Amino acid sequence: MxxxxxxxxxxxxxxxxxxxxxxxxxxxxxxxxxxxxxxxxxxxxxxxxxxxxxxxxxxxxxxxxxxxxxxxxxxxxxHFDDYAEALQNLIDAEIVYPSFMTRGEVRAYISDCEAKGVPWPRDPEDAPLFPPVDRQRSTAERRRRMAEGEPFAWRIDMAAACSHAGRNLAWEESGSGSKGETGLVIAQPELWGDVVIARRDLPASYHLAVVVDDALQGITHVVRGRDLFQVTAVHRLLQELLGLPVPRYHHHALIxxxxxxxxxxxxxxxxxxxxxxxxxxxxxxxxxxxxxxx
Structure with missing residues (x-):
């Protein structure tokens, strides 16, 4: 048992x-x-x-x-080495890419699109999804800009990652989400777009670190606030991509x-x-x- x-x-x-x-x-x-x-x-x-x-x-x-x-x-x-190893596995699988756009450039890009009448998609927390500009850069340009020391973040290529992981992502929920979800919950990581996984000076974002930590510590039950219910979809995706065990989840009410x-x-x-x-x-x-x- x-x-x-x-x-x-x-x-x-x-x-x-x-x-x-x-x-x-x-x-x-x-x-x-x-x-x-x-x-x-x-x-x-x-x-x-x-x-x-x-x-x-x-x-x-x-x-x-x-x-x-x-x-x-x-x-x-x-434990930075643990996160760096996980990140390297994602890099080797070609499902993450270096992102160079500044916050100002992102805002300007989205504003320009919306000014042209193009509604911009948003994530479950109502933040605009990251533009496709960096994802579409050539390998040569990426390497050049990285070699020149330009600041960047590692972002997951959500479309490639979801294709790699398959369509059967879900988790067992014993608490409740924003709509009272319990039981088997179907994960929809694509709703979050190309989220940040790590930065040049830090080997992991919260999303990557938490799934690595839970796996290495043998966590069987993740009990945390309801504000993290939706983003569990991203965590399930990373668990699948990295071959990590899947704990049960319980998202409790907030104070x-x-x-x-x-x-x-x-x-x-x-x-x-x-x-x-x-x-x-x-x-x-x-x-x-x-x-x-x-």
């Missing part, structure tokens, strides 16, 4: 808030209920924004909440503020540390996020 393995994977770029507490407590309680393992992963691949100081704060908050995890903690910044907005580090939403300093107890946090843990 396979032992369930769950994980909580925060980024060390800010303090934990109530939304993080809910996800961490839910993962931990589900692992305990299934007599499984609970792992902690620090997603610090963005070394410019992440810090050890903030990481230590994560450990303090989780310990205070009564959460225990296995050691050692996986820190993404210590919202009074205006209905998702809590965010960047917006300075009240941190767990601040609530603790104000006199809150761990059981208060559990009640605040609706778990009712005694």
């Amino acid at each position: 396979t032992v369930p393995v769950l994980r909580f994977a925060p980024s060390s770029n800010g303090p934990l808030h109530l939304g993080h507490a809910y996800s961490a407590l839910l993962n931990f309680s589900m692992a305990q209920a299934e007599e499984g393992r609970f792992l902690l992963r620090i997603e610090d691949i963005d070394i410019a924004r992440c810090s050890r100081y903030l990481e230590e704060g994560i450990y303090r908050d989780l310990s205070w909440l009564g959460i225990e995890w296995e050691e050692p903690v996986r820190r993404q910044s210590e 919202l503020d009074a205006s209905g907005r998702k809590l965010s580090k960047s917006q300075g939403d009240t941190s767990i540390a601040a609530l603790r300093a104000a006199g809150a107890e761990p059981r208060d946090i559990a009640r605040m996020v609706g778990l009712g843990i005694p």
Whole structure:
């Protein structure tokens, strides 16, 4: 019988808030209920924004909440070679390409098309899809621009990747998506267009790093916020392309503020540390996020 393995994977770029507490407590309680393992992963691949100081704060908050995890903690910044190997496999399969267009060039290209009456397609988060310009460049031009040191990102050639992976992409969902989807969910990665997989100075984007991490850590159940439900299609595509195991998914409800907005580090939403300093107890946090843990 396979032992369930769950994980909580925060980024060390800010303090934990109530939304993080809910996800961490839910993962931990589900692992305990299934007599499984609970792992902690620090997603610090963005070394410019992440810090050890903030990481230590994560450990303090989780310990205070009564959460225990296995050691050692996986820190993404210590595993760049794993992501570089996965990226090279995608490069060798010719399903990624270097993208040189700046944000300004992308905006100008799309604006020009829309000015001509061409409606521009958008992804599930309502962001415009990436233009085909870089995908259509010749191999010679790509090599020249890379050799000259021009900044670029690696993007997945979504059409080629979907053709390579086949049409039977799906995942088992025990939570719910934006429309209440449960059970077998058909993945539609093509809706996201040519997403960024890595950058010249970083061997992986979130999408690539998370599927590699989950596979190497043996994660069997991915329990995370509903805001990541749609993009799971991209993760399923990468798992298929890289020959990685497919965990079960559970996308839980989000903790919202009074205006209905998702809590965010960047917006300075009240941190767990601040609530603790104000006199809150761990059981208060559990009640605040609706778990009712005694």
